[in-house]
Amino acid sequence: xxxxxxxxxxxxxxxxxxxxxxxxxxxxxxxxxxxxxxxxxxxxxxxxxxxxxxxxxxxxxxxxxxxxxxxxxxxxxxxxxxxxxxxxxxxxxxxxxxxxxxxxxxxxxxxxxxxxxxxxxxxxxxxxxxxxxxxxxxxxxxxxxxxxxxxxxxxxxxxxxxxxxxxxxxxxxxxxxxxxxxxxxxxxxxxxxxxxxxxxxxxxxxxxxxxxxxxxxxxxxxxxxxxxxxxxxxxxxxxxxxxxxxxxxxxxxxxxxxxxxxxxxxxxxxxxxxxxxxxxxxxxxxxxxxxxxxxxxxxxxxxxxxxxxxxxxxxxxxxxxxxxxxxxxxxx
Amino acid sequence: xxxxxxxxxxxxxxxxxxxxxxxxxxxxxxxxxxxxxxxxxxxxxxxxxxxxxxxxxxxxxxxxxxxxxxxxxxxxxxxxxxxxxxxxxxxxxxxxxxxxxxxxxxxxxxxxxxxxxxxxxxxxxxxxxxxxxxxxxxxxxxxxxxxxxxxxxxxxxxxxxxxxxxxxxxxxxxxxxxxxxxxxxxxxxxxxxxxxxxxxxxxxxxxxxxxxxxxxxxxxxxxxxxxxxxxxxxxxxxxxxxxxxxxxxxxxxxxxxxxxxxxxxxxxxxxxxxxxxxxxxxxxxxxxxxxxxxxxxxxxxxxxxxxxxxxxxxxxxxxxxxxxxxxxxxxxxxxxxxxxxxxxx
Numbered sequence: 001x002x003x004x005x006x007x008x009x010x011x012x013x014x015x016x017x018x019x020x021x022x023x024x025x026x027x028x029x030x031x032x033x034x035x036x037x038x039x040x041x042x043x044x045x046x047x048x049x050x051x052x053x054x055x056x057x058x059x060x061x062x063x064x065x066x067x068x069x070x071x072x073x074x075x076x077x078x079x080x081x082x083x084x085x086x087x088x089x090x091x092x093x094x095x096x097x098x099x100x101x102x103x104x105x106x107x108x109x110x111x112x113x114x115x116x117x118x119x120x121x122x123x124x125x126x127x128x129x130x131x132x133x134x135x136x137x138x139x140x141x142x143x144x145x146x147x148x149x150x151x152x153x154x155x156x157x158x159x160x161x162x163x164x165x166x167x168x169x170x171x172x173x174x175x176x177x178x179x180x181x182x183x184x185x186x187x188x189x190x191x192x193x194x195x196x197x198x199x200x201x202x203x204x205x206x207x208x209x210x211x212x213x214x215x216x217x218x219x220x221x222x223x224x225x226x227x228x229x230x231x232x233x234x235x236x237x238x239x240x241x242x243x244x245x246x247x248x249x250x251x252x253x254x255x256x257x258x259x260x261x262x263x264x265x266x267x268x269x270x271x272x273x274x275x276x277x278x279x280x281x282x283x284x285x286x287x288x289x290x291x292x293x294x295x296x297x298x299x300x301x302x303x304x305x306x307x308x309x310x311x312x313x314x315x316x317x318x319x320x321x322x323x324x325x326x327x328x329x330x331x332x
Numbered sequence: 333x334x335x336x337x338x339x340x341x342x343x344x345x346x347x348x349x350x351x352x353x354x355x356x357x358x359x360x361x362x363x364x365x366x367x368x369x370x371x372x373x374x375x376x377x378x379x380x381x382x383x384x385x386x387x388x389x390x391x392x393x394x395x396x397x398x399x400x401x402x403x404x405x406x407x408x409x410x411x412x413x414x415x416x417x418x419x420x421x422x423x424x425x426x427x428x429x430x431x432x433x434x435x436x437x438x439x440x441x442x443x444x445x446x447x448x449x450x451x452x453x454x455x456x457x458x459x460x461x462x463x464x465x466x467x468x469x470x471x472x473x474x475x476x477x478x479x480x481x482x483x484x485x486x487x488x489x490x491x492x493x494x495x496x497x498x499x500x501x502x503x504x505x506x507x508x509x510x511x512x513x514x515x516x517x518x519x520x521x522x523x524x525x526x527x528x529x530x531x532x533x534x535x536x537x538x539x540x541x542x543x544x545x546x547x548x549x550x551x552x553x554x555x556x557x558x559x560x561x562x563x564x565x566x567x568x569x570x571x572x573x574x575x576x577x578x579x580x581x582x583x584x585x586x587x588x589x590x591x592x593x594x595x596x597x598x599x600x601x602x603x604x605x606x607x608x609x610x611x612x613x614x615x616x617x618x619x620x621x622x623x624x625x626x627x628x629x630x631x632x633x634x635x636x637x638x639x640x641x642x643x644x645x646x647x648x649x650x651x652x653x654x655x656x657x658x659x660x661x662x663x664x665x666x667x668x669x670x671x672x673x674x675x676x677x
Contacts, residue, residue, distance in 0.1 A: 046493075046496075159347075160347060160350055160351070163347055163351065163653065163656045163657050163660060164351055164354065164653065164656075165611070165615065165649055165652030165653050165655075165656055166615065167615035167616075167618055168615070168618070168633055168648070168649045168652050169355070169358070169649065171618075171633070171634070171637060172355075172358060172359070172637065172645060172649065173358065175637045175638070176358070176359070259500070263502050266502060266504070267502065267504060267619055270504040270619065270622075271618075271619065271622060271634065273637075283504070286504065286505065286508070287504075290508050290623075293508055293511070293512050293516070294512075294516050297512050300505075300508050300509070300512065301509075304501075304505035304508070304509065307502060307505060308497075308500055308501040308502070308505060311500040311501075311502070312496065312497060312500035312501075315496060315499060315500050316496065319496075
């Protein structure tokens with residue numbers, strides 16, 4: 001402070017200041033919002049890992065069964081109870097080999113093929129249930145936030161659904177309605193429809209509440225008033241002005257929804273009320289292996305680790321997205 | 333505050349009625365037939381009589397009304413009778429016989445009153461779930477406090493990672509995993525929870541303690557993960573507030589600042605989360621009870637579902653609903669009591 005160089009004359013100094021203050025053009029090229037979001041997201045190592053792993057596992061379960069084209073349901077009783085390839089590291093005589101890298105189960109079905117196929121089912125249930133829950137939740141949230149007449153009743157309804165005991169009810173619905181839907185759409189298709197709809201119908205409430213809160217705040221802002229004053233219809237306001245602004249809370253609750261859906265589906269399979277018994281999913285593989293986990297611990301570990309890692313990845317992704325999409329945290 | 337409590341209590345009655353109606357209609361719409369197990373040799377008119385004996389012949393609204401009467405009117409009477417006749421606390425009161433000759437909710441599996449079975453099963457669930465919740469809270473709160481106080485330290489990073497993992501691993505994986513490690517390889521703990529075990533001396537207490545460790549820890553892991561995250565968040569919000577700087581400027585000791593000023597303010601949201609999480613852990617207990625073969629109410633629900641025992645399923649689901657509504661109410665009231673800034677009027 002004290003040792004500032006004294007300028008030759010005040011006028012000259014002012015001129016220099018003015019020169020420094022004049023900008024010929026913008027200093028930095030303009031940055032889009034999504035670029036900022038990506039930069040913040042990249043800083044969160046866990047989220048980066050989570051997103052990467054989620055993409056990897058999704059691609060693996062989509063394309064894996066084409067590359068590893070052993071039928072997951074094919075019985076090969078002569079080659080039953082193979083151990084995974086890594087048991088050869090400490091036990092040279094183990095029944096293991098590259099034909100079945102993860103081993104085979106008690107009926108000789110290839111475990112790697114089962115994992116890929118089961119993952120396909122689990123991920124499909126997860127993505128579908130999440131998407132449906134998001135659509136319902138966003139619709140309810142937007143409607144009750146935007147239209148005052150609907151608000152009271154829709155929110156009371158949401159509160160009522162929130163106080164339902166979810167897991168018992170899901171168990172109930174899947175057990176009781178499984179039979180007719182199986183008759184209608186086949187054993188696998190019927191169960192898929194049932195599980196997806198039951199999970200999504202019981203998990204949209206948080207999204208609806210968050211979206212409603214945000215819409216209520218946004219609705220009073222000037223840009224909505226401006227849109228209204230030029231005669232924009234409510235439907236257009238919602239689509240053009242409100243929905244793009246609530247995309248970040250929706251994305252965060254999407255990750256939470258995906259994690260819950262995967263866990264709920266696996267829990268249902270674990271409790272034995274999910275898909276038919278010869279239809280592998282991660283939860284079912286785990287449940288089937290529990291009885292013989294003393295001899296074959298890997299059959300519990302592999303699907304368990306798959307479920308846990310996927311859910312962990314999704315949760316980290318959600319954490320990172322929450323930080324990246326929040327403009328108050330971004331840039332810190 | 334009192335008017336708010338009363339209003340919320342009154343509001344919870346229609347909520348519970350609505351929930352019971354939803355469960356009832358779900359069960360009614362379901363195509364399962366309780367007579368499906370009856371052999372085909374039984375003539376149809378006998379089958380019809382059996383249906384009527386189960387109360388299935390009547391229209392839906394009458395069935396629903398009868399169930400309501402049984403649960404809300406006759407069961408409390410049974411309870412009062414029990415209190416005045418047999419309980420240790422109130423047996424000095426004159427014996428009552430309100431419920432004599434009245435029909436209670438009867439299970440189709442055992443032909444005995446549903447409530448009696450539920451009361452037999454309740455202690456197991458309450459012990460495991462309640463203990464797990466307390467253990468979870470006791471572990472979670474110090475972790476949350478310390479990792480917020482040392483923000484971005486190694487402990488914080490590790491704690492966040494561990495809670496994230498605990499949050500993500502489902503109980504039906506941690507359960508078998510712990511069984512493999514501690515029962516199979518190490519042989520330290522029993523893998524099955526023996527509910528007939530009676531505690532009467534130190535040895536039997538030790539056995540009881542050993543068999544409770546695993547189910548309690550599996551359930552507690554979920555609670556710990558969730559609550560320590562909330563605790564950390566709430567502490568972080570409060571540590572940068574002006575009143576903390578004031579307290580430090582006054583020369584208060586760091587321990588007083590953190591443990592009294594900040595902690596008390598951070599506990600407000602955490603206490604509500606603790607109350608709200610209670611029903612969820614009962615739901616999680618369904619899976620844990622299944623893994624460790626605890627014959628609590630979760631396991632009862634599963635067996636009743638498989639046996640198509642509709643009155644039992646209906647009553648149990650309704651008990652879960654009551655728990656949720658009750659703890660929501662408690663959370664709201666606690667929030668108002670703890671935080672004087674919240675006014676519900």
